[in-house]
Amino acid sequence: MKREIGTRTELHSEDENAIVVKNLHKSFRLPTEQAFGLKQAFFNRLKGIKGYKDQNVLQGLDFTIKKGEFVGIIGRNGSGKSTLLKILAGIYYPEKGEITVNGTLVPFIELGVGFNPDLTGRENVYLNGALLGFSNEEMDAMYDDIWEFAELRDFQDQKLKNYSSGMQVRLAFSIAIRARGDILLLDEVLAVGDAAFQEKCNNYFSSLHKKKQTVVLVTHSMTDVRKYCDRAILIENGKIIQNGDPKTVAKAYLNLLS
């Protein structure tokens, strides 16, 4: 079961590039039949069936993201955006190609990673914080701010299963925005909460933009792309089909849909 593996390098240099991706390929092995068992694996081998088929998700991507750039990645469902983000984050391995990440990278593939319904809000805050790399002491220091921002102070000692889904997302978002890194990877995390909370999120993203924070944002919202992004990359069937001015690329995306 040999598989080629590309390289992912992390460095901290003065170079103006934050992320460099060269000829990135990725395919997944999808089990054709139920192959989660020794019996099936054995019979498959006996019959000479591979038991899986290769799905080419990314087929040779090349792009560069400069420090301080806010880049949107757009594309239809299944085009490979999230896979790309996960490879950038180091969760999936690149199959072929080179990725260079320059600076500390903080990924948000999902809000509230590790949230456990059986733990209290307080316990979840510390757990989620640890997953973002914060120590107990650091969490102590920002604890009040987190609850203040989430507007959920009265619920901190309730178990998370008693929170509404909107409340959970608000809490998760309040923790997430404390994370500090040179590069932020965001996967469709803007659309949370009610109108008032949306306003807060908007402010957060505007502040990121103003601060010249390097951000890679995967989104379906062309409004956000036009509002925050300096550049947009359109992916279709695992290939980059446009890379440039957000307004032009957003238009190309909308054309693709119609």
Add this chain to the structure above:
Amino acid sequence: MNIPRVLNRKNRILLKELTKTDFKLRYQGSVLGYLWALLRPLMMFAILYIVFAKLLKIGNDIPHYSVYLLCGITMWSFFTECTSQGIQAIVNRGDLLRKISFPKYIVVVSATLTAVINMLINVVVIIIFAFINGVDFSLSWLLAIPAIFELYILSLGIAFLLGSINVKYRDVTSIWDVLMQALFYAVPIIYPLSLVAETSVKAAKIILLNPIAQAIQDIRYNFITHETITAWNYITSPVVVVPIILTILTLIAGSMVFRKRSKFFAEEV
């Protein structure tokens, strides 16, 4: 895998927090909570003690047999908990693996550390039992620590090795359950090794080549009574190092397989 990165600050925080969560969740929603960490082995001990020591009258010739039995059961429970939790750790924590990037061994180690905490709590109980039973306190108790450590290394090796395979083939969990049922009888826990030695010296020696048996006997020897048969006082040939070598090899093999496979855990789990 370079050492500074293995134990850097971020990974230490993560390990600590995941272990804490594991431990908290284990007894969530039960009335007696953490007490179950103590009660489970004590109840198993009570059952085995009544059946084997009282009804079948096994082990009457061993001093402090009840402590001897409790000690064996505790260490066996430690081994089973460590391995079964460790093997399932990757699958259980699949949601984390798919969403953040961190060294995967942390989830396995944190699952086994919960077993270590449970074991330590139980050691306190054994010590109390030992005092009640009139076992003399001695500095040789400290010599039991390397044997406990050996048991942990072995468990960790098995958890890494089988846990990696379990990601793709979930059968491993079931196979390991059955295997442990069998192993339980291959290790002198409920029967004293001296009983086997009376009928067949060779069988007793073979039993002692199993690292689990060797470690448990070492712990008993240092902790309870020097009348315990151990690999060191029973096997005279160089073969005596076999259990130690097996333990080390298991850890090496486990780490190697784990390192190779862990790249694909996020996709396969």
